[in-house]
Amino acid sequence: MINKQQIGEALKIIGDMFPDAHCELNHKNPFELVVAVALSAQCTDVLVNKVTKNLFEKYKEPEDYLKVPLEELQNDIRSIGLFRNKAKNIQKLSEMIINDFNGEVPRTREELVKLPGVGRKTANVVMSVAFNIPAIAVDTHVERVSKRLAICRWKDSVLEVEETLMKKVPIDDWGVTHHRLIFFGRYHCKAQRPSCEVCPLLEMCREGKKRMKVKKENVK
Incomplete structure (x- = not known):
């Protein structure tokens, strides 16, 4: 595994490559972000944004989602995978x-994960993006990059990847690091x-060097 200094160097290079990295889920407020992230499970941000363009015009507040039959909401998000469960x-x-939060999206992870369809990753996204509270959300991209660069071990769980990044990245950089790794x-x-x-990270990337070695051997 690479050390803290090497991690800092790698993240600086990634930051230079993607200085404007940001949350690509379109939203205007914390509640819309919760809905968008809930819809994004096993789905691309591009598709979610296509769906929420009309969805957020029709449904402005939490109350609006309760005014329609479940079947109507399911139909509104039908193009997204797992739409039946997500609508529920x-x-x-x-x-x-x-009922429980006076109509406001909660700000703590402990409260956010109580919401149906909201796991730790979603909670971290909402905390970081909507409320600017330091958090690192580990999605498939963050996990893959962290393991390829040997920031973490191959066998590490998603939670272990998150904990390692939290230990090795300054807390003030958690939010931007999450977006840049994505x-x-x-x-x-x-x-x-x-x-x-x-x-530009090839020399410090165990996966990259392995892939290039295999590629050269196949050319011979």
């Missing part, structure tokens, strides 16, 4: 926000075809 969760979390994984260090040949 949106109605349930809307009801809980109204952009790096989404647009450069992709799951199937990472851009190892042109990667």
Whole structure:
């Protein structure tokens, strides 16, 4: 595994590559972000944004989601995977926000994860993006990049990846680090075809060096 100094160097390079990394889920307030992130499970941000463009015009407040039959909400998000379960969760979390949190999205992880369909990752996104509370959300991109760069161990769980990043990254940088790792994984260090040949992190990346070695051997 690489040390804290190397992690800092790697994150600086990634920051130079993606200085404008940000949350790509369109939203205007914390509640819309909760809904968008809940919809994004096993789905691309691009598709979620297509759906929420009309969804957020129709449903402005938690109360609006409870005014329609479940079947109508399901139909409104039908193009998204797992739409039936997600529609149920949106109605349930809307009801809980109204009844348990006075109509406001809670700010703590402990309260956020009580909302149906909201796990630790979603809670961390909401805390960081909506409320500017330091948190690192580990999605598939953050996990993949962290393991390829040997910031974490291959066998580490998502929670262990999060805990390692929290230990090795200054707390003030948690939010921006989360977004930059996502952009790096989404647009450069992709799951199937990472851009190892042109990667400025190749010399410190165990996965990249391994892939390039195999590629050279196959050329012989």
